[in-house]
Amino acid sequence: NLKMNEHGDGSSLTSFHCRAKGASPGFKVAILGAAGGIGQPLSMLMKINPLVSVLHLYDVVNTPGVTSDISHMDTAAVVRGFLGQNQLEDALTGMDLVIIPAGVPRKPGMTRDDLFNINAGIVKTLCEAIAKRCPKAIVNVISNPVNSTVPIAAEVFKRAGTYDPKRLLGVTMLDVVRANTFVAEVLGLDPRDVDVPVVGGHAGITILPLLSQVKPHSSFTTKEIEYLTDRIQNGGTEVVEAKAGAGSATLSMAYAAVKFADACLRALKGEADVIQCAYVDSQVTELPFFASKVRLGRDGVVEFLPLGPLSDYERASLEKAKKELATSVEKGVAFIRK
Numbered sequence: 001n002l003k004m005n006e007h008g009d010g011s012s013l014t015s016f017h018c019r020a021k022g023a024s025p026g027f028k029v030a031i032l033g034a035a036g037g038i039g040q041p042l043s044m045l046m047k048i049n050p051l052v053s054v055l056h057l058y059d060v061v062n063t064p065g066v067t068s069d070i071s072h073m074d075t076a077a078v079v080r081g082f083l084g085q086n087q088l089e090d091a092l093t094g095m096d097l098v099i100i101p102a103g104v105p106r107k108p109g110m111t112r113d114d115l116f117n118i119n120a121g122i123v124k125t126l127c128e129a130i131a132k133r134c135p136k137a138i139v140n141v142i143s144n145p146v147n148s149t150v151p152i153a154a155e156v157f158k159r160a161g162t163y164d165p166k167r168l169l170g171v172t173m174l175d176v177v178r179a180n181t182f183v184a185e186v187l188g189l190d191p192r193d194v195d196v197p198v199v200g201g202h203a204g205i206t207i208l209p210l211l212s213q214v215k216p217h218s219s220f221t222t223k224e225i226e227y228l229t230d231r232i233q234n235g236g237t238e239v240v241e242a243k244a245g246a247g248s249a250t251l252s253m254a255y256a257a258v259k260f261a262d263a264c265l266r267a268l269k270g271e272a273d274v275i276q277c278a279y280v281d282s283q284v285t286e287l288p289f290f291a292s293k294v295r296l297g298r299d300g301v302v303e304f305l306p307l308g309p310l311s312d313y314e315r316a317s318l319e320k321a322k323k324e325l326a327t328s329v330e331k332g333v334a335f336i337r338k
């Protein structure tokens, strides 16, 4: 393993001592899988976030280069790199927020569930270290299949005796980002002015955009509803096919992950009324995990917003989504309990 210097950037030019600067107020954030397709732009964008004072970049390959590169950006966050499993626990010590985009992405023809065997083990290892070194951190899980990796993380934390359901969040923000974009296109609006709740989970038919609750209030024809629902559910596959074997969404995902992480940090700081969709340990339906709008606070999830009135189309879709979600949750739980 490459030994990092005191700045964690692997450079050898520190022949004099830099003047120590006072720690800037802010949060300590770790990104696990930081050298990947999502990890790199996500790390770059988190380096720009003024709420971040310390940014730890961890991966099993290539972190020295990514860390060196990002550490030259003239923003306040101090960046440190960590390479390989024997540096994992150091990467996590004292973190307030841990973002996990580690794992393999889809190739054309694959479902998110096809990633289960590899990514389940990766998420398990990472969460075991989180339980040891930063059990109070907010954890944002991006690694797919999110519908199963979040239950896996929960089981790992339960075993370690550190599970706090409020602090574990599966990132479904990309579904919301896509929904806002596609709906804005149909309505001829600026996507920044559109808010589409997306509930359920993060795979195929479990992704359920609530088009009857779009803000600003809008009505859609049956054709529009079918087109939009299908495009939002299959937005990921659209990118996988366009990339033709070179991976899945990385840039829009990094954008979505930062939007979500920023919401978590603003809530940690005490900002009121931070509401986002996330896949969490939930009481909104009879399922143990479910994505819906939640209010975020200093302790993570502080309130579940009700699903609200659903259209007949949405009620029928929800029943189908729930069946698939239940199976995905069980699969994750079984992976740890086996």
Ligand code: NAI
Pocket (backbone or CB within 6 Å): 032, 033, 034, 035, 036, 037, 038, 039, 058, 059, 060, 061, 101, 102, 103, 104, 105, 106, 115, 119, 122, 125, 126, 141, 142, 143, 144, 145, 146, 171, 172, 173, 174, 175, 202, 247, 248, 249, 250, 253
């Ligand atoms: P990638 O293959 O480009 O990057 C993954 C990174 O994880 C690599 O740098 C790899 O070295 C690292 N990694 C592998 N094993 C690791 C371990 N044990 N510890 C730490 N790092 C490890 O993949 P990409 O495109 O960045 O996707 C990452 C994950 O995010 C995939 O599972 C993908 O399916 C998922 N994803 C989730 C989305 C969501 O909406 N939640 C959207 C898009 C992708």
